Amino acid sequence: MNGVRxxxxxxxxxxxxxxxxxxxxxxxxxxxxxxxxxxxxxxxxGLNYGNFMGALAEHQGHQAPLMAEAAGLTCPATRxxxxxxxxxxxxxxxxxxxxxxxxxxxxxxxxxxxxNLSTAATTEALAxxxxxxxxxxxxxxxxxxxxxxxxxxxxxxxxxxxxLAHVAVKNHANAVSNEYAQYQREITVEExxxxxxxxxxxxxxxxxPITDGASALxxxxxxxxxxxxxxxxxxxxxxxxxxxxxxxxxREHLAQTPAATRAAEMAYDEAGxxxxxxxxxxxHDCFTIAEVLxxxxxxxxxxGEAIGAARRGETTRDGRLPVNLSGGLKAKGHPVGATGxxxxxxxxxxxxxxxxxxxxxxxxxxxxxxxxxGTVASAVVHVLEVAE
Amino acid sequence: MNGVRxxxxxxxxxxxxxxxxxxxxxxxxxxxxxxxxxxxxxxxxGLNYGNFMGALAEHQGHQAPLMAEAAGLTCPATRxxxxxxxxxxxxxxxxxxxxxxxxxxxxxxxxxxxxNLSTAATTEALAxxxxxxxxxxxxxxxxxxxxxxxxxxxxxxxxxxxxLAHVAVKNHANAVSNEYAQYQREITVEExxxxxxxxxxxxxxxxxPITDGASALxxxxxxxxxxxxxxxxxxxxxxxxxxxxxxxxxREHLAQTPAATRAAEMAYDEAGxxxxxxxxxxxHDCFTIAEVLxxxxxxxxxxGEAIGAARRGETTRDGRLPVNLSGGLKAKGHPVGATGxxxxxxxxxxxxxxxxxxxxxxxxxxxxxxxxxGTVASAVVHVLEVAE
Numbered sequence: 001m002n003g004v005r006x007x008x009x010x011x012x013x014x015x016x017x018x019x020x021x022x023x024x025x026x027x028x029x030x031x032x033x034x035x036x037x038x039x040x041x042x043x044x045x046g047l048n049y050g051n052f053m054g055a056l057a058e059h060q061g062h063q064a065p066l067m068a069e070a071a072g073l074t075c076p077a078t079r080x081x082x083x084x085x086x087x088x089x090x091x092x093x094x095x096x097x098x099x100x101x102x103x104x105x106x107x108x109x110x111x112x113x114x115x116n117l118s119t120a121a122t123t124e125a126l127a128x129x130x131x132x133x134x135x136x137x138x139x140x141x142x143x144x145x146x147x148x149x150x151x152x153x154x155x156x157x158x159x160x161x162x163x164l165a166h167v168a169v170k171n172h173a174n175a176v177s178n179e180y181a182q183y184q185r186e187i188t189v190e191e192x193x194x195x196x197x198x199x200x201x202x203x204x205x206x207x208x209p210i211t212d213g214a215s216a217l218x219x220x221x222x223x224x225x226x227x228x229x230x231x232x233x234x235x236x237x238x239x240x241x242x243x244x245x246x247x248x249x250x251r252e253h254l255a256q257t258p259a260a261t262r263a264a265e266m267a268y269d270e271a272g273x274x275x276x277x278x279x280x281x282x283x284h285d286c287f288t289i290a291e292v293l294x295x296x297x298x299x300x301x302x303x304g305e306a307i308g309a310a311r312r313g314e315t316t317r318d319g320r321l322p323v324n325l326s327g328g329l330k331a332k333g334h335p336v337g338a339t340g341x342x343x344x345x346x347x348x349x350x351x352x353x354x355x356x357x358x359x360x361x362x363x364x365x366x367x368x369x370x371x372x373x374g375t376v377a378s379a380v381v382h383v384l385e386v387a388e
Numbered sequence: 389m390n391g392v393r394x395x396x397x398x399x400x401x402x403x404x405x406x407x408x409x410x411x412x413x414x415x416x417x418x419x420x421x422x423x424x425x426x427x428x429x430x431x432x433x434g435l436n437y438g439n440f441m442g443a444l445a446e447h448q449g450h451q452a453p454l455m456a457e458a459a460g461l462t463c464p465a466t467r468x469x470x471x472x473x474x475x476x477x478x479x480x481x482x483x484x485x486x487x488x489x490x491x492x493x494x495x496x497x498x499x500x501x502x503x504n505l506s507t508a509a510t511t512e513a514l515a516x517x518x519x520x521x522x523x524x525x526x527x528x529x530x531x532x533x534x535x536x537x538x539x540x541x542x543x544x545x546x547x548x549x550x551x552l553a554h555v556a557v558k559n560h561a562n563a564v565s566n567e568y569a570q571y572q573r574e575i576t577v578e579e580x581x582x583x584x585x586x587x588x589x590x591x592x593x594x595x596x597p598i599t600d601g602a603s604a605l606x607x608x609x610x611x612x613x614x615x616x617x618x619x620x621x622x623x624x625x626x627x628x629x630x631x632x633x634x635x636x637x638x639r640e641h642l643a644q645t646p647a648a649t650r651a652a653e654m655a656y657d658e659a660g661x662x663x664x665x666x667x668x669x670x671x672h673d674c675f676t677i678a679e680v681l682x683x684x685x686x687x688x689x690x691x692g693e694a695i696g697a698a699r700r701g702e703t704t705r706d707g708r709l710p711v712n713l714s715g716g717l718k719a720k721g722h723p724v725g726a727t728g729x730x731x732x733x734x735x736x737x738x739x740x741x742x743x744x745x746x747x748x749x750x751x752x753x754x755x756x757x758x759x760x761x762g763t764v765a766s767a768v769v770h771v772l773e774v775a776e
Contacts (some may be wrong), residue, residue: 048632054516055443059524061516062471063763065631065647069638069719076629076651078477079767083450089466093481100488112511128442133409241464243435243453250457252417259453263464297608377453378465 003222004098005232005387007105008037009345014213015182016115016332022051022058023070025214026111029338033107033216038230044218045103047077048094050086050110051337056125058111070217073107081337084286086110087215088340088371088380092239094219095382104224109216112335122210129374131247143207143287145248145375147199150289152200152254157304161201163215164288165192166310168205168330171285174317177328177356178219178346182211184243184388206288211333215341217348220388222387233350238383240266240271246377260297260370260379267368268299271383275299275354281321282343284372285328294370295323298381317360325350325357340371344382351386391610392486393620393775395493396425397733402601402721403570404503410439410446412601414499417726418459419602420493426618432606433491435465436482438474438498439725444513445501461495469725471517472674475603476728476759476768478715479730480627482607483770492612497604502725507554510598514724519635528676531595533636533763535587538677540642542589545692549589550699553580556593556700556718556732559673562705563715565744568730570599570721575691578592594676596705599721603729605736622736626661626771628654634765644762648685652769654757656687659771663687668738669709669750672760673716682758683711686769706747713738713745732770739774 012025015163017275026049033039049064060066080090083257087110094106114122127136130159153159162273169189175181192205224234242262245251252258268274275298283298285291297308300321309315315323326332326346329339347367365386372379400413400421414437437452448454452465466480475498478604502510511531512675515524519535530631541547557577563569579594613620630650633639640646656662663686673679683694688709697703704710714720714734717727735755738745753774762766 023521041736052449053443055441057618058520059516060520061440061469062518062762062765064470065761066519066634068631069633072632075631077483077631078629079469081449081469082452093466096488096490097696100484100490102484102488125443128447131449131454132446132448133411241466243456243463243465245457246450246454373453374450377450 001099002101004095004221004236005218005220005225006236006348007039007220007230007232008033008218008314009348010036010153010216011180012214013180013340014211014335017212018115022054022060022113023066025212026067026355027070028108029214030107030188030215033218034281035217039052039105039218039220041072043105044073044075044096044107046075046106047073047092048080048106048108049077050080050090050340052083052086057117057218064182082374082378084336085340085371085373085378085380086337089346091217091344092241094378095236095239098219098221103249106219107216108219109214109341110212110337112337113212114210114335115212119210131267132341134247134249138307139229143199143202146289147202148248148288148376149254150201153289156255157307162189162193163311164206165189167285167288168192169346170310170316171324171328171330174325174357175331178327179376181327181331182209183331202287207272208286208329208334211335213333213335213338215338215345217341217344233386235353235385235387236382237315238267238271240264240381243377244377246374248375251318256294256303257297257376259376260294260372263379264298267383273366273383277366278368280361281323282326283323283370285324285330297372298368301381322360326359340380343371345371347384351384390489391484393608393610393613394605394622394623395608395613395618395620395635396421396429396606397736398424398604399730399733400602401568402599402723403676408522410442410499410501411446411454413600414455415458417602417604418495418679419693420434421606425606427493427606427608429460431493432461432463432495434463434485434494435461435495436468436478436496437465438468438478438728440469440471440474440500441513444612445505449569458675466507470766471761471768472724472761473728473761473768474725477629479605479729479732480629480768483624483627486586486607486609491646492609494607495604496607497602497729498725499602500725501600502598502723503600506592507598522637527636529659531587531590532677534588534677536636537642537763538589541677545644545695547695549581549697550577551699552594553577555673555676555679556580558698558704559712559716559718562713562745563719566715566720568716569719570597572718590675596674596722598722601721601723601726603726603731603733605732620772621773622739624770625773626655626659628652628769629674630767632765634761634762638702643692645681645685648682648758648762648767651767652686654769655769661754661771665754666756668713668749668755669711670714670735671711671758673718674722675711678760711749731757735772
């Protein structure tokens with residue numbers, strides 16, 4: 001099995017890009033990633049591209065060859081769609097292709113444009129990640145779905161809105177120094193608590209924003225990095241994926257996300273590590289409660305224990321296990337089809353030492369990313385490690 | 389590199405299924421494929437699922453976990469979208485996964501529901517496979533795009549509408565005995581010539597219909613087939629994929645499809661064969677001209693030579709190289725996200741000897757499938773061979 005390295009990373013600023021096209025955004029991230037890697041475009045053997053709602057937001061399907069063209073690539077190009085885990089799956093398949101020896105260089109990433117629709121239309125478009133027949137038709141949208149999960153969590157394990165507010169406060173604090181973040185500003189627990197209710201117990205500051213943006217990664221084999229003298233200190237040592245029933249009513253628990261547990265077990269197993277080895281994590285906090293569920297699925301906390309993690313200062317910048325130093329989806333933003341790639345970009349920067357928050361984890365060598373689709377009917381987990 | 393076999397195949401009847409859901413259609417095909425294979429569902433390690441326009445036709449994204457659930461699977465499930473080549477790409481990635489030793493059993497296929505929209509809405513939905521910014525906004529839809537390609541072909545190489553009519557007549561004749569075909573009836577050259585113009589030079593009988601349907605394949609490693617005593621005589625010995633610029637105006641030629649040429653070269657190379665070895669082919673005839681372009685890209689004819697192939701009786705049932713014995717997209721139907729899988733199903737049945745048209749090619753041992761996205765901005769080619 002060939003070793004896989006992250007050779008280069010690229011992001012656009014996350015936020016509102018009403019004047020730009022999707023191809024323009026993705027090209028920016030892709031060109032940055034290839035430049036960062038020092039890999040010429042002719043060496044790229046495949047493009048794995050994630051996008052979720054382009055058919056609705058831009059009336060553009062068949063985006064993979066379009067994005068290849070925009071990035072100046074002539075290789076086979078494939079689109080992956082797994083709701084908010086689209087780029088996570090695209091990256092995972094890139095890792096698998098290189099590991100198997102079938103390719104040496106793959107560009108993976110994703111893009112989403114969301115702000116060109118009205119907020120109502122975006123909420124409706126996002127809802128297609130849920131079960132249309134059994135959830136969406138009954139009026140369910142994602143704030144409501146995650147509110148159900150939060151209520152179930154509170155009832156099963158305890159916890160309250162203030163615990164969740166601390167997650168938001170933590171992630172906003174982390175985003176301040178991140179030049180790519182949509183919201184580079186701190187918030188207070190009071191602001192979070194007093195923000196308008198969206199779907200009780202979730203309020204506005206429990207939810208991630210609507211975001212345009214793109215992410216890109218150049219993955220290479222260790223052999224390629226060596227022969228081409230590419231500086232790529234971060235290795236992808238584990239990748240896992242899990243699925244679950246799409247509709248919440250078909251699950252055994254509303255306060256647990258077994259798809260992510262399965263993905264994490266697979267990734268840890270490949271990496272030959274356990275949760276105790278993880279020093280830093282980027283997890284899918286589309287809502288504050290989602291970060292709590294992620295930490296438990298990743299085995300970083302026992303069920304019922306992660307709710308107080310931010311409040312107790314364990315997952316904050318000065319805690320023992322900093323989570324979402326990028327600002328997370330909550331403050332950095334969540335262009336859904338790009339997010340899974342963006343998490344790997346941020347973790348790579350953190351581990352390489354060139355992230356604005358790298359000084360928070362100067363000695364970290366092992367980190368994980370956790371990317372979820374819908375109400376975690378899909379989940380992708382990656383383990384990254386600084387190679388020796 | 390592990391050998392890959394087609395262990396089981398499944399299809400729904402292609403046509404109008406207004407009373408059924410997408411999950412219901414896919415489950416039917418998937419359950420048939422698993423039953424045909426004799427592979428228990430718990431052995432399936434991944435679902436690779438193709439769908440193109442579910443966001444528009446069913447307001448359902450994130451279909452992969454939904455389809456896994458419908459088929460009774462709990463493995464990781466991933467959606468591939470590559471316009472009309474969605475299932476082709478899904479199948480190709482399944483083959484790669486097994487070949488690399490990463491999995492022994494993958495279920496691949498696709499589903500599309502199209503007839504629940506009006507014809508105008510379907511045409512508009514299909515158009516998202518073209519370049520929204522530079523083609524669709526100017527009013528281009530696919531009949532128009534392929535009409536441009538047909539005109540360019542006629543001007544460059546010669547040929548006329550009657551040549552194309554013979555392609556339609558041939559494919560309809562092949563569909564008569566295919567129990568899964570949407571149109572099990574013959575047409576005449578006169579009928580085709582006199583059908584209403586859609587976009588000159590293409591008339592109604594040059595175009596494939598609008599179709600609901602699903603396809604599924606169980607791919608297994610040779611080792612798995614052996615240890616589990618699975619009868620799987622057909623091997624996938626080559627797979628290739630190519631991309632091109634999405635918009636027609638960005639191409640060098642309108643009358644050639646180099647993405648498919650690249651895909652074919654890759655697949656032949658892997659299979660260790662050349663075009664002369666091909667005995668039977670299932671190609672992407674979304675319009676009659678597309679079959680002509682496919683045969684040339686596959687190297688089965690020189691550029692400019694395939695236009696008369698059906699008329700000369702070379703690609704007909706009694707010709708030297710029968711093409712689209714299933715009826716093709718033209719007469720069997722074209723549920724876009726399922727088509728690439730359906731072609732492999734049909735070729736497998738032909739080579740195994742259990743297709744209603746197997747008696748047309750009783751000694752055939754090598755066949756190819758050719759699946760295209762949009763105006764062939766994407767293409768996937770597979771080479772299948774009866775293993776000894």
